[in-house]
Amino acid sequence: xxxxxxxxxxxxxxxxxxxxxxxxxxxxxxxxxxxxxxxxxxxxxxxxxxxxxxxxxxxxxxxxxxxxxxxxxxxxxxxxxxxxxxxxxxxxxxxxxxxxxxxxxxxxxxxxxxxxxxxxxxxxxxxxxxxxxxxxxxxxxxxxxxxxxxxxxxxxxxxxxxxxxxxxxxxxxxxxxxxxxxxxxxxxxxxxxxxxxxxxxxxxxxxxxxxxxxx
Amino acid sequence: xxxxxxxxxxxxxxxxxxxxxxxxxxxxxxxxxxxxxxxxxxxxxxxxxxxxxxxxxxxxxxxxxxxxxxxxxxxxxxxxxxxxxxxxxxxxxxxxxxxxxxxxxxxxxxxxxxxxxxxxxxxxxxxxxxxxxxxxxxxxxxxxxxxxxxxxxxxxxxxxxxxxxxxxxxxxxxxxxxxxxxxxxxxxxxxxxxxxxxxxxxxxxxxxxxxxxxx
DNA sequence: TTTTATCAATCAATCGTTTGATTAGTTTTG
DNA sequence: CAAAACTAATCAAACGATTGATTGATAAAA
Numbered sequence: 001x002x003x004x005x006x007x008x009x010x011x012x013x014x015x016x017x018x019x020x021x022x023x024x025x026x027x028x029x030x031x032x033x034x035x036x037x038x039x040x041x042x043x044x045x046x047x048x049x050x051x052x053x054x055x056x057x058x059x060x061x062x063x064x065x066x067x068x069x070x071x072x073x074x075x076x077x078x079x080x081x082x083x084x085x086x087x088x089x090x091x092x093x094x095x096x097x098x099x100x101x102x103x104x105x106x107x108x109x110x111x112x113x114x115x116x117x118x119x120x121x122x123x124x125x126x127x128x129x130x131x132x133x134x135x136x137x138x139x140x141x142x143x144x145x146x147x148x149x150x151x152x153x154x155x156x157x158x159x160x161x162x163x164x165x166x167x168x169x170x171x172x173x174x175x176x177x178x179x180x181x182x183x184x185x186x187x188x189x190x191x192x193x194x195x196x197x198x199x200x201x202x203x204x205x206x207x208x209x210x211x212x213x214x215x
Numbered sequence: 216x217x218x219x220x221x222x223x224x225x226x227x228x229x230x231x232x233x234x235x236x237x238x239x240x241x242x243x244x245x246x247x248x249x250x251x252x253x254x255x256x257x258x259x260x261x262x263x264x265x266x267x268x269x270x271x272x273x274x275x276x277x278x279x280x281x282x283x284x285x286x287x288x289x290x291x292x293x294x295x296x297x298x299x300x301x302x303x304x305x306x307x308x309x310x311x312x313x314x315x316x317x318x319x320x321x322x323x324x325x326x327x328x329x330x331x332x333x334x335x336x337x338x339x340x341x342x343x344x345x346x347x348x349x350x351x352x353x354x355x356x357x358x359x360x361x362x363x364x365x366x367x368x369x370x371x372x373x374x375x376x377x378x379x380x381x382x383x384x385x386x387x388x389x390x391x392x393x394x395x396x397x398x399x400x401x402x403x404x405x406x407x408x409x410x411x412x413x414x415x416x417x418x419x420x421x422x423x424x425x426x427x428x429x430x
Numbered sequence: 431t432t433t434t435a436t437c438a439a440t441c442a443a444t445c446g447t448t449t450g451a452t453t454a455g456t457t458t459t460g
Numbered sequence: 461c462a463a464a465a466c467t468a469a470t471c472a473a474a475c476g477a478t479t480g481a482t483t484g485a486t487a488a489a490a
Binding site: 008039040041042043046 | 468469470471472
Protein backbone atom coordinates (compact mmCIF):
# COMPACT_ATOMS: atom_id res chain seq x y z
CA UNK A 1 0.00 0.00 0.00
CA UNK A 2 1.30 3.41 -0.97
CA UNK A 3 -0.32 4.98 2.07
CA UNK A 4 1.32 2.66 4.59
CA UNK A 5 4.66 3.06 2.92
CA UNK A 6 4.50 6.83 3.29
CA UNK A 7 3.47 6.47 6.90
CA UNK A 8 6.38 4.18 7.61
CA UNK A 9 8.82 6.44 5.85
CA UNK A 10 7.42 9.33 7.82
CA UNK A 11 7.78 7.43 11.05
CA UNK A 12 11.40 6.64 10.27
CA UNK A 13 11.99 10.31 9.51
CA UNK A 14 10.40 11.32 12.81
CA UNK A 15 12.63 9.00 14.77
CA UNK A 16 15.73 9.87 12.77
CA UNK A 17 15.08 13.55 13.31
CA UNK A 18 15.07 13.08 17.04
CA UNK A 19 18.06 10.76 17.18
CA UNK A 20 20.14 12.94 14.87
CA UNK A 21 19.29 15.99 16.93
CA UNK A 22 20.35 14.23 20.13
CA UNK A 23 23.57 12.62 18.89
CA UNK A 24 24.57 14.52 15.78
CA UNK A 25 25.00 13.02 12.33
CA UNK A 26 28.14 11.06 13.12
CA UNK A 27 27.10 10.21 16.67
CA UNK A 28 23.85 8.60 15.57
CA UNK A 29 24.31 5.13 14.08
CA UNK A 30 21.98 3.54 11.58
CA UNK A 31 21.47 0.71 14.04
CA UNK A 32 20.34 3.18 16.66
CA UNK A 33 17.83 4.81 14.35
CA UNK A 34 16.42 1.60 12.90
CA UNK A 35 16.29 0.10 16.39
CA UNK A 36 14.31 2.98 17.84
CA UNK A 37 12.07 3.12 14.81
CA UNK A 38 11.41 -0.60 15.11
CA UNK A 39 12.39 -1.37 11.54
CA UNK A 40 15.09 -3.48 10.03
CA UNK A 41 18.37 -1.73 9.45
CA UNK A 42 18.31 -2.44 5.75
CA UNK A 43 15.09 -0.47 5.44
CA UNK A 44 16.95 2.79 5.86
CA UNK A 45 19.02 2.12 2.78
CA UNK A 46 16.05 0.65 0.99
CA UNK A 47 14.01 3.80 1.44
CA UNK A 48 16.61 6.54 1.57
CA UNK A 49 19.63 5.09 -0.20
CA UNK A 50 22.13 5.95 2.49
CA UNK A 51 22.56 7.49 5.89
CA UNK A 52 23.17 10.85 4.31
CA UNK A 53 20.12 10.35 2.11
CA UNK A 54 18.06 9.80 5.22
CA UNK A 55 19.55 12.92 6.76
CA UNK A 56 18.76 15.02 3.73
CA UNK A 57 15.24 13.60 3.55
CA UNK A 58 14.57 15.04 7.00
CA UNK A 59 15.27 18.49 5.62
CA UNK A 60 13.44 18.03 2.36
CA UNK A 61 10.31 17.20 4.28
CA UNK A 62 10.35 20.41 6.29
CA UNK A 63 11.67 22.99 3.92
CA UNK A 64 8.45 23.74 2.11
CA UNK A 65 6.45 24.35 5.28
CA UNK A 66 9.13 26.65 6.59
CA UNK A 67 9.19 28.98 3.68
CA UNK A 68 5.71 30.26 4.25
CA UNK A 69 6.12 30.93 7.97
CA UNK A 70 6.41 34.70 8.09
CA UNK A 71 5.75 35.44 4.48
CA UNK A 72 3.14 37.98 3.41
CA UNK A 73 2.70 39.55 6.80
CA UNK A 74 4.59 42.56 5.49
CA UNK A 75 2.17 43.01 2.62
CA UNK A 76 -0.84 43.68 4.81
CA UNK A 77 -1.37 47.43 4.42
CA UNK A 78 -3.93 47.63 7.20
CA UNK A 79 -1.30 47.12 9.91
CA UNK A 80 1.28 49.49 11.35
CA UNK A 81 4.93 48.52 11.08
CA UNK A 82 5.01 47.72 14.75
CA UNK A 83 1.93 45.51 14.56
CA UNK A 84 3.51 43.61 11.70
CA UNK A 85 6.69 43.05 13.66
CA UNK A 86 4.73 41.99 16.73
CA UNK A 87 2.75 39.55 14.64
CA UNK A 88 5.95 38.14 13.18
CA UNK A 89 7.29 37.49 16.64
CA UNK A 90 4.10 35.82 17.79
CA UNK A 91 3.97 33.58 14.77
CA UNK A 92 7.64 32.78 14.91
CA UNK A 93 7.63 31.85 18.58
CA UNK A 94 4.47 29.80 18.17
CA UNK A 95 5.79 27.89 15.25
CA UNK A 96 9.43 27.44 15.87
CA UNK A 97 9.36 26.13 19.39
CA UNK A 98 7.37 23.05 18.54
CA UNK A 99 9.89 22.07 15.91
CA UNK A 100 12.40 22.00 18.66
CA UNK A 101 14.71 19.20 17.60
CA UNK A 102 14.58 20.10 13.94
CA UNK A 103 15.84 23.53 14.93
CA UNK A 104 18.77 21.94 16.70
CA UNK A 105 19.50 19.95 13.58
CA UNK A 106 19.46 23.06 11.44
CA UNK A 107 21.66 24.91 13.83
CA UNK A 108 24.26 22.20 14.09
CA UNK A 109 24.34 21.77 10.35
CA UNK A 110 24.70 25.46 9.59
CA UNK A 111 27.54 25.95 12.05
CA UNK A 112 29.41 23.02 10.56
CA UNK A 113 29.44 23.70 6.86
CA UNK A 114 30.42 20.20 5.91
CA UNK A 115 27.82 19.19 3.30
CA UNK A 116 27.99 22.60 1.63
CA UNK A 117 24.97 22.21 -0.59
CA UNK A 118 22.77 21.46 2.38
CA UNK A 119 24.17 24.47 4.22
CA UNK A 120 23.27 26.63 1.27
CA UNK A 121 19.78 25.23 1.17
CA UNK A 122 19.27 25.83 4.88
CA UNK A 123 20.68 29.33 4.61
CA UNK A 124 18.34 30.12 1.79
CA UNK A 125 15.45 28.74 3.80
CA UNK A 126 16.25 30.80 6.88
CA UNK A 127 16.87 33.94 4.86
CA UNK A 128 13.25 34.00 3.79
CA UNK A 129 12.27 34.85 7.35
CA UNK A 130 15.19 37.22 7.77
CA UNK A 131 14.22 39.16 4.68
CA UNK A 132 10.62 39.41 5.80
CA UNK A 133 11.63 40.99 9.09
CA UNK A 134 14.13 43.26 7.41
CA UNK A 135 11.44 44.47 5.07
CA UNK A 136 9.22 45.41 7.99
CA UNK A 137 12.03 47.21 9.78
CA UNK A 138 13.00 49.11 6.65
CA UNK A 139 9.47 50.20 6.10
CA UNK A 140 9.08 51.20 9.74
CA UNK A 141 12.07 53.50 9.47
CA UNK A 142 10.79 55.06 6.28
CA UNK A 143 7.34 55.84 7.62
CA UNK A 144 8.72 57.16 10.89
CA UNK A 145 7.49 54.36 13.13
CA UNK A 146 11.01 53.34 14.14
CA UNK A 147 14.10 55.36 14.88
CA UNK A 148 16.25 56.13 11.91
CA UNK A 149 19.53 55.06 13.50
CA UNK A 150 18.63 51.55 14.61
CA UNK A 151 20.91 48.67 13.67
CA UNK A 152 18.55 46.55 11.62
CA UNK A 153 20.96 43.71 11.04
CA UNK A 154 21.79 43.27 14.68
CA UNK A 155 18.14 43.52 15.67
CA UNK A 156 17.58 40.53 13.45
CA UNK A 157 20.45 38.75 15.16
CA UNK A 158 18.82 39.41 18.52
CA UNK A 159 15.42 38.14 17.46
CA UNK A 160 16.67 34.86 16.08
CA UNK A 161 19.60 34.60 18.48
CA UNK A 162 17.50 34.89 21.62
CA UNK A 163 15.16 32.16 20.43
CA UNK A 164 18.05 29.92 19.36
CA UNK A 165 19.79 30.31 22.65
CA UNK A 166 16.74 29.23 24.61
CA UNK A 167 15.77 26.20 22.60
CA UNK A 168 19.15 25.01 21.32
CA UNK A 169 20.88 24.90 24.67
CA UNK A 170 18.19 23.29 26.81
CA UNK A 171 20.61 22.24 29.51
CA UNK A 172 21.82 25.77 30.01
CA UNK A 173 18.56 27.62 29.55
CA UNK A 174 16.75 25.22 31.85
CA UNK A 175 19.29 26.03 34.50
CA UNK A 176 18.92 29.75 33.89
CA UNK A 177 15.13 29.63 33.88
CA UNK A 178 14.83 27.27 36.81
CA UNK A 179 12.57 24.93 34.83
CA UNK A 180 13.12 22.08 32.44
CA UNK A 181 12.26 23.70 29.14
CA UNK A 182 11.61 20.29 27.63
CA UNK A 183 8.54 20.13 29.82
CA UNK A 184 5.94 20.75 27.16
CA UNK A 185 3.32 22.14 29.48
CA UNK A 186 5.69 24.69 30.94
CA UNK A 187 6.88 25.60 27.49
CA UNK A 188 3.42 26.03 26.05
CA UNK A 189 1.63 27.73 28.92
CA UNK A 190 4.35 29.81 30.46
CA UNK A 191 7.51 30.20 28.44
CA UNK A 192 5.96 30.86 25.05
CA UNK A 193 3.79 33.82 26.12
CA UNK A 194 6.64 35.06 28.25
CA UNK A 195 9.07 35.07 25.35
CA UNK A 196 6.53 36.87 23.19
CA UNK A 197 5.94 39.55 25.80
CA UNK A 198 9.63 39.98 26.46
CA UNK A 199 10.68 40.16 22.84
CA UNK A 200 8.03 42.71 22.00
CA UNK A 201 8.90 44.93 24.92
CA UNK A 202 12.61 44.63 24.24
CA UNK A 203 12.19 45.59 20.62
CA UNK A 204 9.69 48.32 21.26
CA UNK A 205 12.04 49.93 23.75
CA UNK A 206 14.87 49.87 21.25
CA UNK A 207 12.96 50.75 18.11
CA UNK A 208 10.32 53.22 19.23
CA UNK A 209 10.66 54.54 22.72
CA UNK A 210 11.81 58.13 23.06
CA UNK A 211 15.21 58.04 24.55
CA UNK A 212 17.11 61.23 25.15
CA UNK A 213 20.39 59.52 25.89
CA UNK A 214 20.70 57.21 22.94
CA UNK A 215 24.41 56.96 23.40
CA UNK B 216 62.24 18.05 28.40
CA UNK B 217 59.28 19.19 30.43
CA UNK B 218 59.03 22.39 28.41
CA UNK B 219 58.98 20.72 25.02
CA UNK B 220 56.49 18.18 26.23
CA UNK B 221 54.12 20.93 27.30
CA UNK B 222 54.61 22.68 24.00
CA UNK B 223 53.84 19.52 22.08
CA UNK B 224 50.78 18.81 24.17
CA UNK B 225 49.67 22.36 23.58
CA UNK B 226 50.18 22.01 19.86
CA UNK B 227 48.12 18.85 19.79
CA UNK B 228 45.40 20.63 21.72
CA UNK B 229 45.44 23.52 19.27
CA UNK B 230 45.02 21.21 16.31
CA UNK B 231 42.43 19.06 18.05
CA UNK B 232 40.41 22.12 18.96
CA UNK B 233 40.21 23.18 15.36
CA UNK B 234 39.48 19.71 14.00
CA UNK B 235 36.84 18.98 16.61
CA UNK B 236 35.19 22.31 15.93
CA UNK B 237 35.08 21.58 12.21
CA UNK B 238 33.88 17.98 12.33
CA UNK B 239 32.38 17.48 15.79
CA UNK B 240 33.51 14.96 18.36
CA UNK B 241 32.29 11.91 16.48
CA UNK B 242 33.14 13.25 13.07
CA UNK B 243 36.76 13.90 13.92
CA UNK B 244 38.90 10.77 14.00
CA UNK B 245 42.05 10.35 16.04
CA UNK B 246 43.96 9.66 12.84
CA UNK B 247 42.77 12.97 11.45
CA UNK B 248 43.95 14.88 14.49
CA UNK B 249 47.29 13.13 14.85
CA UNK B 250 47.87 13.46 11.15
CA UNK B 251 47.28 17.19 11.08
CA UNK B 252 49.28 17.67 14.24
CA UNK B 253 52.16 15.71 12.74
CA UNK B 254 52.44 13.26 15.60
CA UNK B 255 52.00 9.55 15.88
CA UNK B 256 48.50 8.41 16.62
CA UNK B 257 49.54 6.61 19.78
CA UNK B 258 50.74 9.90 21.19
CA UNK B 259 47.16 11.04 21.71
CA UNK B 260 46.48 8.14 24.03
CA UNK B 261 49.92 8.47 25.56
CA UNK B 262 49.32 12.08 26.55
CA UNK B 263 45.59 12.24 27.05
CA UNK B 264 44.54 8.66 27.75
CA UNK B 265 41.73 8.55 25.24
CA UNK B 266 39.91 10.51 22.60
CA UNK B 267 37.50 11.77 25.20
CA UNK B 268 40.40 12.66 27.46
CA UNK B 269 41.85 14.75 24.66
CA UNK B 270 38.50 16.40 24.16
CA UNK B 271 38.18 17.19 27.84
CA UNK B 272 41.73 18.52 27.94
CA UNK B 273 40.75 21.14 25.39
CA UNK B 274 38.14 22.40 27.79
CA UNK B 275 40.30 22.12 30.89
CA UNK B 276 42.84 24.36 29.25
CA UNK B 277 40.32 27.12 28.65
CA UNK B 278 38.23 26.91 31.76
CA UNK B 279 40.47 28.97 33.99
CA UNK B 280 40.64 31.85 31.56
CA UNK B 281 36.90 31.70 31.13
CA UNK B 282 36.10 31.80 34.78
CA UNK B 283 37.85 35.08 35.30
CA UNK B 284 36.36 36.70 32.22
CA UNK B 285 33.51 38.60 33.75
CA UNK B 286 34.16 37.81 37.36
CA UNK B 287 34.69 40.51 39.93
CA UNK B 288 33.27 43.26 37.79
CA UNK B 289 30.20 43.07 39.98
CA UNK B 290 32.23 43.58 43.10
CA UNK B 291 33.54 47.00 42.12
CA UNK B 292 31.53 49.36 44.31
CA UNK B 293 32.68 52.46 42.48
CA UNK B 294 30.59 51.69 39.41
CA UNK B 295 26.88 52.02 38.78
CA UNK B 296 24.94 48.91 37.85
CA UNK B 297 24.68 50.11 34.30
CA UNK B 298 28.40 50.74 34.02
CA UNK B 299 29.06 47.26 35.30
CA UNK B 300 26.74 45.75 32.72
CA UNK B 301 28.27 47.86 29.96
CA UNK B 302 31.74 46.76 31.00
CA UNK B 303 30.63 43.14 30.98
CA UNK B 304 29.40 43.49 27.45
CA UNK B 305 32.60 45.16 26.28
CA UNK B 306 34.77 42.51 27.86
CA UNK B 307 32.60 39.70 26.66
CA UNK B 308 32.50 40.87 23.06
CA UNK B 309 36.23 41.56 23.06
CA UNK B 310 37.11 38.22 24.44
CA UNK B 311 34.66 35.79 23.01
CA UNK B 312 34.89 36.65 19.37
CA UNK B 313 38.54 35.71 19.05
CA UNK B 314 37.94 32.26 20.50
CA UNK B 315 35.71 31.60 17.57
CA UNK B 316 36.21 27.90 17.00
CA UNK B 317 36.24 27.05 20.66
CA UNK B 318 32.87 28.71 20.90
CA UNK B 319 31.59 26.54 18.11
CA UNK B 320 32.88 23.52 20.00
CA UNK B 321 31.06 24.50 23.14
CA UNK B 322 27.91 25.24 21.27
CA UNK B 323 27.81 21.98 19.39
CA UNK B 324 28.56 20.00 22.51
CA UNK B 325 25.98 21.64 24.71
CA UNK B 326 23.34 21.17 22.04
CA UNK B 327 23.77 17.40 22.23
CA UNK B 328 21.53 15.69 24.71
CA UNK B 329 23.71 12.74 25.52
CA UNK B 330 27.29 12.73 26.82
CA UNK B 331 26.16 13.89 30.21
CA UNK B 332 29.31 14.50 32.21
CA UNK B 333 30.90 16.76 29.65
CA UNK B 334 27.68 18.66 29.12
CA UNK B 335 27.49 19.26 32.85
CA UNK B 336 31.04 20.54 32.92
CA UNK B 337 30.44 22.93 30.05
CA UNK B 338 27.19 24.10 31.55
CA UNK B 339 28.90 24.81 34.83
CA UNK B 340 31.59 26.73 33.03
CA UNK B 341 29.15 28.91 31.12
CA UNK B 342 27.00 29.50 34.17
CA UNK B 343 29.83 31.43 35.78
CA UNK B 344 29.31 34.25 33.31
CA UNK B 345 25.55 33.92 33.45
CA UNK B 346 25.57 34.28 37.21
CA UNK B 347 27.80 37.32 37.05
CA UNK B 348 25.40 39.12 34.76
CA UNK B 349 22.41 38.02 36.77
CA UNK B 350 24.04 39.43 39.89
CA UNK B 351 24.47 42.80 38.24
CA UNK B 352 20.89 42.84 36.98
CA UNK B 353 19.54 41.84 40.39
CA UNK B 354 21.53 44.56 42.04
CA UNK B 355 20.43 47.11 39.47
CA UNK B 356 16.80 46.36 40.19
CA UNK B 357 17.33 46.62 43.92
CA UNK B 358 19.05 49.99 43.78
CA UNK B 359 16.53 51.38 41.33
CA UNK B 360 18.83 51.60 38.32
CA UNK B 361 16.76 49.17 36.29
CA UNK B 362 13.04 48.66 35.99
CA UNK B 363 11.54 46.29 38.51
CA UNK B 364 9.58 44.26 35.99
CA UNK B 365 12.32 43.32 33.56
CA UNK B 366 12.74 39.68 32.59
CA UNK B 367 16.24 39.02 33.83
CA UNK B 368 16.47 35.50 32.52
CA UNK B 369 15.45 36.39 29.01
CA UNK B 370 17.75 39.40 28.98
CA UNK B 371 20.56 36.97 29.63
CA UNK B 372 19.33 34.84 26.76
CA UNK B 373 19.42 37.89 24.49
CA UNK B 374 22.94 38.88 25.48
CA UNK B 375 24.47 35.48 24.88
CA UNK B 376 22.06 34.53 22.13
CA UNK B 377 22.77 37.56 19.97
CA UNK B 378 26.48 36.92 20.17
CA UNK B 379 26.11 33.21 19.49
CA UNK B 380 23.92 33.85 16.50
CA UNK B 381 26.46 36.14 14.91
CA UNK B 382 29.57 34.06 15.39
CA UNK B 383 28.19 30.52 15.32
CA UNK B 384 26.29 30.86 12.08
CA UNK B 385 28.86 32.67 9.96
CA UNK B 386 27.19 31.69 6.70
CA UNK B 387 23.93 33.24 7.69
CA UNK B 388 25.20 36.26 9.56
CA UNK B 389 27.63 37.09 6.79
CA UNK B 390 24.72 37.12 4.41
CA UNK B 391 22.68 39.31 6.75
CA UNK B 392 25.51 41.73 7.40
CA UNK B 393 26.70 41.88 3.82
CA UNK B 394 30.29 41.10 4.84
CA UNK B 395 32.24 37.94 5.49
CA UNK B 396 32.43 37.94 9.27
CA UNK B 397 35.44 35.65 9.10
CA UNK B 398 37.36 38.59 7.72
CA UNK B 399 39.36 39.43 10.81
CA UNK B 400 39.89 43.05 9.97
CA UNK B 401 36.21 43.67 9.44
CA UNK B 402 35.42 41.83 12.62
CA UNK B 403 37.94 43.70 14.72
CA UNK B 404 37.56 47.21 13.37
CA UNK B 405 33.89 47.36 12.50
CA UNK B 406 31.75 44.57 13.83
CA UNK B 407 33.10 44.39 17.35
CA UNK B 408 32.52 48.07 18.22
CA UNK B 409 29.22 47.93 16.41
CA UNK B 410 28.02 44.98 18.46
CA UNK B 411 29.10 46.70 21.65
CA UNK B 412 27.25 49.89 20.78
CA UNK B 413 24.17 48.02 19.69
CA UNK B 414 24.00 45.73 22.71
CA UNK B 415 24.39 48.59 25.12
CA UNK B 416 21.73 50.67 23.47
CA UNK B 417 19.36 47.74 23.20
CA UNK B 418 19.74 46.88 26.85
CA UNK B 419 19.62 50.43 28.06
CA UNK B 420 16.39 50.99 26.22
CA UNK B 421 14.87 47.92 27.79
CA UNK B 422 16.27 48.22 31.28
CA UNK B 423 16.33 51.93 31.98
CA UNK B 424 14.52 54.12 29.54
CA UNK B 425 11.26 55.61 30.68
CA UNK B 426 8.55 53.95 28.78
CA UNK B 427 4.96 54.85 29.34
CA UNK B 428 3.53 52.03 27.32
CA UNK B 429 5.37 49.08 28.81
CA UNK B 430 2.71 46.71 27.68
C1' DT C 431 70.28 1.44 34.09
C1' DT C 432 65.89 3.42 34.37
C1' DT C 433 62.58 6.32 32.62
C1' DT C 434 60.32 8.63 29.05
C1' DA C 435 59.03 9.30 24.29
C1' DT C 436 58.06 7.57 19.76
C1' DC C 437 56.81 4.42 16.27
C1' DA C 438 54.69 0.77 13.02
C1' DA C 439 51.79 -2.87 13.46
C1' DT C 440 47.85 -4.76 15.21
C1' DC C 441 43.57 -5.38 18.13
C1' DA C 442 38.60 -6.03 18.76
C1' DA C 443 34.60 -3.34 18.07
C1' DT C 444 31.62 -0.78 15.44
C1' DC C 445 30.49 1.56 11.39
C1' DG C 446 27.41 2.02 6.93
C1' DT C 447 26.18 -0.89 3.51
C1' DT C 448 25.05 -5.06 0.76
C1' DT C 449 23.41 -9.50 0.05
C1' DG C 450 20.32 -13.38 -0.83
C1' DA C 451 16.40 -15.46 0.99
C1' DT C 452 11.66 -15.01 2.31
C1' DT C 453 7.14 -13.12 2.71
C1' DA C 454 3.02 -10.67 1.18
C1' DG C 455 0.43 -8.45 -2.25
C1' DT C 456 -0.76 -7.62 -7.07
C1' DT C 457 -1.07 -8.83 -12.00
C1' DT C 458 -1.08 -11.81 -15.63
C1' DT C 459 -2.18 -15.90 -17.79
C1' DG C 460 -4.52 -20.16 -19.11
C1' DC D 461 -11.54 -18.95 -11.13
C1' DA D 462 -7.05 -20.60 -9.99
C1' DA D 463 -2.36 -21.17 -10.93
C1' DA D 464 1.69 -18.78 -12.20
C1' DA D 465 4.57 -14.82 -12.64
C1' DC D 466 5.92 -10.65 -10.96
C1' DT D 467 6.77 -6.80 -7.62
C1' DA D 468 7.61 -4.66 -3.37
C1' DA D 469 8.73 -5.08 1.46
C1' DT D 470 11.23 -7.19 5.06
C1' DC D 471 14.71 -9.72 7.33
C1' DA D 472 19.05 -12.06 9.37
C1' DA D 473 23.55 -12.40 8.21
C1' DA D 474 27.60 -10.91 6.52
C1' DC D 475 30.69 -7.50 4.08
C1' DG D 476 34.86 -4.54 3.97
C1' DA D 477 36.25 -0.37 5.96
C1' DT D 478 37.22 2.47 9.72
C1' DT D 479 37.11 3.38 14.44
C1' DG D 480 39.67 4.16 19.16
C1' DA D 481 42.91 1.77 21.55
C1' DT D 482 46.99 -1.23 22.61
C1' DT D 483 51.15 -3.60 21.90
C1' DG D 484 56.09 -4.50 21.90
C1' DA D 485 60.13 -2.75 19.83
C1' DT D 486 63.20 1.09 19.50
C1' DA D 487 65.34 5.55 20.49
C1' DA D 488 66.46 9.28 23.54
C1' DA D 489 67.15 11.30 28.00
C1' DA D 490 68.14 11.27 32.78
